[in-house]
Structure formats: C-alpha cells, structure tokens
Amino acid sequence: MDPILELRGVTKHYEGFSLRDVSFSLPRGYVCGLIGPNGAGKTTIVKLILGLARVSAGQLRVCGDDPATAEIAVKDRIGFVHEVPTFYDHISVEALASIVRPFYTRWDQPLFDALAREFELPMRTWFGSLSRGTRTKAALALALAHHAELLVLDEPTSGLDPVFRRELLDRLAAYVSDGLASVLFSTHITSDLGRMADYITFIRDGRLVFSSTREEVFARWVVVRGDPGVLDEATRPLFTGVEIGAHAFTGLTDDAPRARTHMAGQDIVIEPATLDDIMCYTGRTC
Amino acid sequence: MLRNALRKDLLLNARHLWGILPWFVWVAYAMSEPDAGRITAVGAGFIGSLMATTIAAREDKLRTSATLASLPVRRRTLVQARYVVACVVGTATYLVVAAMAAVLPWSVQRAAELFEVKTLLLTVTLASMVIALLMPLVIRFGLLGVVVFLGAFQVLGVVLFVAADFFAARSGVRHVFGAVERGIVSLHAGLGQPGPIVETAVIVGISTWLSFRLSVFLAERRDL
Numbered sequence: 001m002d003p004i005l006e007l008r009g010v011t012k013h014y015e016g017f018s019l020r021d022v023s024f025s026l027p028r029g030y031v032c033g034l035i036g037p038n039g040a041g042k043t044t045i046v047k048l049i050l051g052l053a054r055v056s057a058g059q060l061r062v063c064g065d066d067p068a069t070a071e072i073a074v075k076d077r078i079g080f081v082h083e084v085p086t087f088y089d090h091i092s093v094e095a096l097a098s099i100v101r102p103f104y105t106r107w108d109q110p111l112f113d114a115l116a117r118e119f120e121l122p123m124r125t126w127f128g129s130l131s132r133g134t135r136t137k138a139a140l141a142l143a144l145a146h147h148a149e150l151l152v153l154d155e156p157t158s159g160l161d162p163v164f165r166r167e168l169l170d171r172l173a174a175y176v177s178d179g180l181a182s183v184l185f186s187t188h189i190t191s192d193l194g195r196m197a198d199y200i201t202f203i204r205d206g207r208l209v210f211s212s213t214r215e216e217v218f219a220r221w222v223v224v225r226g227d228p229g230v231l232d233e234a235t236r237p238l239f240t241g242v243e244i245g246a247h248a249f250t251g252l253t254d255d256a257p258r259a260r261t262h263m264a265g266q267d268i269v270i271e272p273a274t275l276d277d278i279m280c281y282t283g284r285t286c
Numbered sequence: 287m288l289r290n291a292l293r294k295d296l297l298l299n300a301r302h303l304w305g306i307l308p309w310f311v312w313v314a315y316a317m318s319e320p321d322a323g324r325i326t327a328v329g330a331g332f333i334g335s336l337m338a339t340t341i342a343a344r345e346d347k348l349r350t351s352a353t354l355a356s357l358p359v360r361r362r363t364l365v366q367a368r369y370v371v372a373c374v375v376g377t378a379t380y381l382v383v384a385a386m387a388a389v390l391p392w393s394v395q396r397a398a399e400l401f402e403v404k405t406l407l408l409t410v411t412l413a414s415m416v417i418a419l420l421m422p423l424v425i426r427f428g429l430l431g432v433v434v435f436l437g438a439f440q441v442l443g444v445v446l447f448v449a450a451d452f453f454a455a456r457s458g459v460r461h462v463f464g465a466v467e468r469g470i471v472s473l474h475a476g477l478g479q480p481g482p483i484v485e486t487a488v489i490v491g492i493s494t495w496l497s498f499r500l501s502v503f504l505a506e507r508r509d510l
Contacts, residue, residue: 088298
C-alpha cells in the first residue's frame with residue numbers, strides 16, 4: 001500500500017522530554033487514531049509532521065516527500081486542526097478564509113462556502129467571539145477546502161459537545177471514503193476512535209507502544225480479571241500491566257491466546273480490552 | 287508567496303498598526319512649530335518601522351505562530367515579509383507626515399524639505415537600524431524579546447540617571463544625550479555628501495543583510 005505518512009525511527013529531543021524511535025505508517029484512504037495519555041508525545045508528532053518542530057533523528061515522509069526539504073509541497077497537501085484553533089481574534093471567518101486561500105494551490109472556494117453553510121459558520125463574526133466548537137468547525141472548513149490529502153487533527157474533539165463530535169467523525173469518515181485522503185487523529189478520548197479508526201497508534205512516555213489495525217488491536221489485547229491468588233511468577237510476565245485490588249486483579253496483555261492457554265482452568269474472566277483499558281493499564285505495576 | 291505573506295501580515299495586523307494614530311495627532315500639532323517638520327517625519331518613519339517590527343511579538347502573544355507556520359509557506363518567506371512590512375509601514379508613515387506638512391492649514395513646514403535626500407537617508411538609516419537590531423530578538427524570543435529589549439533600555443536609563451545623581455554629575459547624562467543628538471545632526475548634515483552617503487548605505491545594507499540572515503536562521507530553528 002502507498003503510505004501517505006511514514007515515520008521511521010523518528011526522534012525528537014526537548015528539554016525534559018524526548019520522543020524516541022517512533023516508527024509507523026499510514027496508507028492512503030485510512031484513518032489513524034494517535035492515542036496516548038497527556039504528555040505522551042502526540043502533539044510532538046503532529047508538530048513534526050506540520051514542520052513546526054525539527055526532527056532530531058530518523059526519517060519522516062509525507063506524501064512521499066520530506067517536509068524539511070519539500071516544505072511548501074508537503075504543507076499544501078496537509079489540512080490541520082490544532083487542539084485549540086487560534087487565529088487573530090479580531091478577524092472574521094470570512095476575512096480569515098481570504099487570507100488563507102492564496103497560500104493553497106488547490107483551494108476550492110465553492111467547497112469552502114458549502115462547508116461554511118453546512119457548519120453554520122457565522123462568516124462575519126470575529127473569530128475571538130466564536131465558541132470553542134465553532135472555532136473547530138471553522139478550522140475544519142479551512143482544512144477541508146483545499147482538498148488536503150492528509151488531515152492532521154490534534155485533539156479536535158476535546159471540549160466539543162457530543163452532537164458535533166458525532167458530526168465531525170461522520171465528516172471524517174466520508175472524507176477518506178474515496179480512498180485518496182487519510183486522517184491522522186490525535187486524541188485521548190478513545191471512544192471517538194472505536195467507530196472510525198482503521199489504525200491505532202499508541203504512544204506512551206515518548207515511545208511507540210504499538211501501531212496496528214483496529215482489528216489486530218482488539219484481537220490481541222485482552223483484559224484478564226480474577227483472584228489475585230492466581231498471579232505468580234509464571235503468570236505475571238504475561239501482562240504488560242497489572243492492577244491488584246483487595247479482592248481481584250486486572251491484568252492487560254497483548255497476547256490473548258497465550259493468556260488463555262496459560263491461565264486455562266483458573267478462576268478468571270478474559271474480556272476484549274477497550275482502548276481506554278490499554279491506555280490505563282499499560283505499564284501499570286503493583 | 288512573499289506577496290501572500292505580506293498581505294497576511296498587513297491584513298492581520300491592520301488594527302495593531304492603527305495604534306500609530308495618536309502619534310499623528312501629535313504630528314498635526316507639531317506642524318505649527320517652525321523646524322519641526324523634518325524631525326517629526328524622521329520620527330514617524332522610525333516609529334512606523336518599530337511598530338511593524340513587533341508583529342511577530344503580537345503573533346507570540348496571540349499564540350498564532352504555530353497556526354500561521356502550518357500554512358504552505360517557508361519560514362524564510364515569513365521573515366522576509368516582516369522586513370518588507372516594516373519598510374512599507376515606515377515609508378507610509380513618513381509619507382503621511384509629508385502629506386500633513388503640505389496639506390494642514392496651520393502647517394508652517396515646507397513639504398519639499400522632507401524630501402531632501404539627506405532627510406530621507408537619515409530616516410532610512412534609523413529605521414533600518416531599529417529593524418536590524420530588534421527583528422532577530424522578536425523572531426527568536428517573541429513578546430519576551432521585545433519586553434526584554436525595551437526593559438533593558440529603561441533599566442539602562444534609570445541606572446544612568448541614578449549613577450549620575452550619585453556622583454553628582456548630571457551633566458554627564460546630558461553629555462550622553464547631547465552626544466546622541468549631535469551624532470544624529472552630524473549624520474543628517476553628512477548625508478548630503480557622496481562619501482558619507484556611500485558609507486552609510488554600505489553599513490545599512492550590511493547590517494540589514496546580517497540581521498535578515500540571523501532572523502532566518504533563528505526562525506528556521508525555532509520549535510513552535
């Protein structure tokens with residue numbers, strides 16, 4: 001498959017935080033959910049893709065090009081929505097679009113107008129007086145109006161009401177349906193991804209935990225619950241994270257068949273892990 | 287692409303640039319004072335450039351740098367646009383003062399004086415120097431850069447006054463200001479001669495070029 005986004009051993013050092021050796025790719029026509037707790041490195045990856053920060057080591061390719069050397073060509077093909085869409089507060093959405101428009105070679109004004117109508121954007125209202133949700137809608141309209149091949153969304157749904165969250169997810173699903181565009185969706189609200197993400201990439205403490213198709217993730221990762229007495233030196237290494245309560249333990253493993261084999265006959269319950277389970281229990285030790 | 291970046295800076299910062307209007311109120315008053323035309327015009331060019339130089343600090347304050355840098359434009363072009371905007375605004379403010387000198391009924395200035403080569407060159411020199419000095423700071427340190435730069439000047443002034451008071455040598459401070467004034471006056475007078483014109487043009491050109499290179503270097507390495 002033709003990857004629209006490819007990271008190989010990407011490393012970025014900041015003072016007090018490093019993103020280390022991250023590798024994953026996103027084929028055309030798919031949605032990738034980038035998940036991880038706050039401070040895991042999701043926004044750093046988004047910034048590297050958008051050229052807002054420089055890669056310390058490794059290779060990053062967007063649409064086959066290196067953003068460092070083909071900056072304009074790459075950014076022309078990316079649509080972005082930052083976590084808190086910030087533009088100049090005293091500019092109307094209409095004026096903002098007129099400023100952004102000339103930068104893009106494939107800007108589609110009728111499409112922007114249609115999106116503005118669909119999202120019910122108040123075109124003459126100052127950006128600063130728009131609600132958080134309306135700002136995100138405006139940013140999304142700007143991102144979609146130039147036929148971006150890769151949409152990069154950094155926590156776009158945090159702070160949004162469930163109605164617009166649903167609308168946004170439907171819109172993104174429709175956007176990739178022609179198989180030409182892809183979406184990288186960074187979020188810590190994992191319920192957003194359950195329905196729409198084709199790939200899940202999990203970052204924790206600046207390191208890649210996994211990057212797989214959604215089906216693989218849900219097939220491999222399970223949560224095991226049971227009496228703490230069944231945990232011993234043989235069974236503990238099965239888990240990538242364990243939480244032990246007064247009466248029961250919860251363990252997370254990415255090797256469901258092995259867990260089933262090793263713990264067969266024990267007083268345990270094995271359930272498919274949710275993305276929340278994976279985020280919560282990975283690396284947890286008691 | 288430079289045209290788009292330039293347009294972006296002018297449109298996004300129009301309100302900020304209107305902040306120069308109070309200066310023009312004072313200019314309008316000053317037009318009734320004999321010999322005030324040249325100094326107000328030079329000052330207008332200088333202040334216009336200074337205000338336009340702080341656009342990057344404004345982006346920093348409004349946290350829009352990341353958004354604007356996500357657009358398909360090189361950072362080098364964004365920096366280039368900043369320098370051009372500073373020049374354009376400086377020129378525009380100069381021309382407004384010249385127009386006021388010519389049009390205001392109470393003006394006692396001769397507009398032609400404001401278009402003498404030496405007055406124009408003095409304006410270009412002072413405006414270029416403030417741009418060359420301030421732009422890299424603003425681009426690298428944003429709002430903090432401007433505050434530190436202007437704060438450092440304030441502190442330096444206070445220290446000078448306190449030191450002068452302490453050593454009972456207020457005349458020393460007067461000498462400093464007097465020297466600056468004499469320097470500007472002699473530069474203005476010298477800019478009528480071919481030699482100083484060339485020398486000043488070379489210094490202004492080199493310092494602006496170095497400042498631009500430094501600003502681009504800093505902008506391209508800044509993580510947003």
